[in-house]
Amino acid sequence: MKTDSSKRAIALLCMVSLVAAMASACSGTEASHPPSNGQASAAPVTLSLIQPDGGRVWKDDNPVTKMIEKRTNVKLSVNMLPNNDFNSKYNALAASGEIPDMSRLGSFDYQKFVDQGLFLDVTPYLDQFAPNLKKNLKPELWELTKYNGKQYVIPYENAAGKEVPVIRKDWLDVLNMKMPTNLDEFEQIMKAFTYRDPDRNGKDDTYGIGTVNTYAESFMPIFGAFGISPGMFANSAPMNSYLKDNKIYPVAISSEYKAALSYIKNLWDAKVIDPEIFTIKSDQATQKAAQGRIGYFNAWWSFAPQTLGQQLKMKEIVPNADWEPVFPGIKGPEGKSGMLSFGNLGAVVAISSKTKNVEAILRFLDYLSTDEGWELSHYGIKGEHYSDMNSGRTPVGQKAFDEKWLDPLSQIVSRQELGEKVSASSKDPVQLENNRFIEKAAKYNLYKDVFYGMPLTDEQKSYGPDVAKYEEEMFIKFVTGKEPLSKWDEYVATWKRKGGEDLLNSKIKTYNTLKSGKVSPGI
Structure with a gap:
């Protein structure tokens, strides 16, 4: 039988936990470290991803992706194909019916695969496993990428003039x-x-x-x-x-x-x-x-x-x-x-209908859509690859960028407004040089x-x-x-x-x- 003092201790502990949970729920802030299956100590879930290389290379020992994996409790298996070969090779893969857990595809390319039953309708899962992702992407993008009224892809926002x-x-x-x-x-x-x-x-x-x-x-x-x-x-x-x-x-x-x-x-x-x-x-x-x-x-x-x-x-x-x-x-x-005009949809991420890891995938994508996840996937580790987003990369970060391995996951989830905010306030000479071209691309008459x-x-x-x-x-x-x-x-x-x-x-x-x-x- 428990003593009165032990009962009071348990009650106090429960009350503290309840207050902490309520404070977290009412804070309205994004979850910095989305849980994975609710188990902090659970083994990482292996997720496979295929994407065009976008001028980047994948390194298994990349400290940035290692940190993202740690934050999301996943282990990534990534296949990055040359841009020029991606479509033909993906078509062959799709024809076999065996695709990775996640596929990063160009704009509306997903439409030709939906009727083959390759992709998962994520509508029932977004609210539960990816609230930040749903909130941070514009409603018109979600609407634009519906297919027969269902949501088979996660949209990646693009500036129409590129x-x-x-x-x-x-x-x-x-x-x-x-x-x-x-x-x-x-x-x-x-x-x-x-x-x-x-x-x-x-x-x-x-x-x-x-x-x-x-x-x-x-x-x-x-x-x-x-x-x-x-x-x-x-x-x-x-x-x-x-x-x-x-x-x-x-x-x-x-x-x-x-x-x-x-x-x-x-x-x-x-x-x-x-x-x-x-x-x-x-x-x-x-x-x-x-x-x-x-x-x-x-x-x-x-x-x-x-x-x-x-x-x-x-x-x-x-x-x-x-x-x-x-x-x-x-x-x-x-x-x-x-x-x-490239339109405001730059790409999409589709989830395999055969995946057994829907929750882990969406929690991973959800983290990339948070301020913290977006910053990490784009700029690397703070203090190592950059000091702050406005000042630019450190020599170590610039070397990693020049070697094309720093930010391969920046192509997965977009936050257009964050990118524009950083560009507008940047003091980095490299970013200022980029801005000359970005701003001109946006100002041309677009067909x-x-x-x-x-x-x-x-x-x-x-x-x-x-x-x-x-x-x-x-x-x-x-x-x-x-x-x-x-x-x-x-x-x-x-x-x-x-x-x-x-x-x-x-x-x-x-x-x-x-x-x-x-x-x-x-x-």
């Missing part, structure tokens, strides 16, 4: 030329970059236009000057389109597209485009830019300041190199200019696909890859002269016959259903 055309400002200065503002000026500058020895090395070894990733990106601002953006080629879900006078027009067979092709072909004929642009691998193309062989490219905002400036240390190779955003843009014959975010149609799944492949093949043939633009009508007819027309009609049907509209095809 790419920046950049030019060698030091070459402009050497040649006594100004930043191009229209297509005529742009053409003259590209010729000067190619033929007037802008690096003053006495060699004929430079080109005006090059690439650092995919060739299609470098031509984006040119298409924008004609009022369109075809999006990225070789996409399994093509059909970037625009709405005009209650009709929808596919960009790839529009008159504006043809006019842009004609302009690009003239640049090709003038030999101001790197002749390897259609065949060179992205890492080789990046090295060529770092070596000072090209004077202009368009790519993700981070390529000039980070990939070339910080990681490849271009200034050590070419001391005078000065990449500057082409801003406010290159205007076309009707005064138009612009870039592709948004009228079908952005709409579910894939059966026709899109069936015909999309073939139509995209045909568009890419013919783009290269028209530009290089292997097919004359006089065959344009034949190209359009073939595009329709290969499934383009059926694809367009199916998407318009979906558009009218979801938006209660009455638009019709413009072809």
Whole structure:
């Protein structure tokens, strides 16, 4: 039998525990260290993750990811694939039906896999296991990524303007030329970059236009000057389109597209485009830019300041190199200019329907969405990799960043408002340099696909890859002269016959259903 004193001790202990629990529940703050299965001493749960590398590498002994694992009581098994190979390899993996616990996919790529039963509807679990995640991501993002009314993915917020055309400002200065503002000026500058020895090395070894990733990106601002953006080629879900006078027009067979092709072909004929642009691998193309062989490219905002400036240390190779955003843009014959809108969804994370670790996965993602988790996954360990977010990285942190292993998990959960807050108040010279490009990317006129975010149609799944492949093949043939633009009508007819027309009609049907509209095809 318990004594009176022991009973009072137990009662007092229970009361203290109750008060502590109530204080925690009423505080309204995020949980810094989300529990894992309610067992502080439980063995870590092994979770598998697949994602594009995003210019990063995975290190099993990374102290940052080790700390995240400790805070969330998990052990991560991560497969990071090169960006250019990710989709094809993931498609093969999905076809087998065996996917990791978590898949980080591009924007709406998940839609083609949902009907295969690969992904889990997380709706019933978010409130219980991921309250911070649910709260910290904007309601419109959750709504945008619903599929047939269910939530199969966790959205990753993106700034709609992400790419920046950049030019060698030091070459402009050497040649006594100004930043191009229209297509005529742009053409003259590209010729000067190619033929007037802008690096003053006495060699004929430079080109005006090059690439650092995919060739299609470098031509984006040119298409924008004609009022369109075809999006990225070789996409399994093509059909970037625009709405005009209650009709929808596919960009790839529009008159504006043809006019842009004609302009690009003239640049090709003038030999101001790197002749390897259609065949060179992205890492080789990046090295060529770092070596000072090209004077202009368009790519993700981070390529000039980070990939070339910080990681490849271009200034050590070419001391005078000065990449500057082409801003406010290159205007076309009707005064138009612009870039592709990537929309406000940058990626998603999907959870396997076969996973046995739903709670552990969501608690892990929930932690990454907290202020503490976001800061750790983006900047590393405070006091070791950075002193504070505004002052920038320590030498140790900068070395880790340059070696590309510091922040691979920063790609999993976004907190756009935190990133913007840090950027606005930063004192870090590196961040200030990044800001020059980030801010310009956000300020361009952006062309948004009228079908952005709409579910894939059966026709899109069936015909999309073939139509995209045909568009890419013919783009290269028209530009290089292997097919004359006089065959344009034949190209359009073939595009329709290969499934383009059926694809367009199916998407318009979906558009009218979801938006209660009455638009019709413009072809």
